[in-house]
Amino acid sequence: MGVLEPPATASLADRAYDAIRDMIVSLELRPGAVIDERRLMQQLGIGRTPIREALRTLAQEGLVEVYPRRGMFVTSVEIHDLASLAEVRSVLEGSAARLAAERATDTDRDAVSALLAELEQHEALGQRQLMALDERIHRQVYRAAHNEFLESSLERYYVLALRIWYLALDQARELEQAVLDHREILEAIRDGDADRAEGAMRRHVLEFEETMRRVLVGV
Secondary structure (H helix, E strand, O other): OOOOHHHHHHHHHHHHHHHHHHHHHOOOOOOOOEOOHHHHHHHHOOOHHHHHHHHHHHHHOOOEEEEOOOEEEEOOOOOOHHHHHHHHHHHHHHHHHHHHHHHOOHHHHHHHHHHHHHHOOHHHOOHHHHHHHHHHHHHHHHHHHOOHHHHHHHHHHHHHHHHHHHHHOOOOOOHHHHHHOHHHHHHHHHHOOHHHHHHHHHHHHHHHHHHHHHHHHOO
């Protein structure tokens, strides 16, 4: 029985991590909010140990801050971080798109084709659904690059940027076009065109950052 407990605990910690991270990113847990472990345990139906493990991981990723004798808080959102994140993401995501075009398996290409089909139905999607589609597309590119270190780095930077984007979600009228810009990236990966995939991804990241900055700060 003891041999089976660590995987179960790890699975619960993963569930807790995903749920709490989504609450932070979507601003359900607002910047500066106090992290109430007991409330999270009740809300998620998960015990204290997995919750604490998830919160430690979130603290390492910069989404949660711990203050001795004061407690644990959701970190603040710094809009000016968006430009710095875009600088890093444009390079790393461009590289990921290039590798994805070079290394994509048949399974990866099937997933890419399915995402392209979803893009054709974009008119039926709301703002949050478009953002969810954007997230699935980027994560498929990361997986298709088949480099776990690159994937884990990009996951972290994407989540930090996504949290800032949610601030602008209700105001960003250009979001639909920004999501449609993924079409060229996905087609290039499907066709194995590494140069086109890298260039299209770099442009997308930088142009999307400019769009979000205009909405958030008007410049």
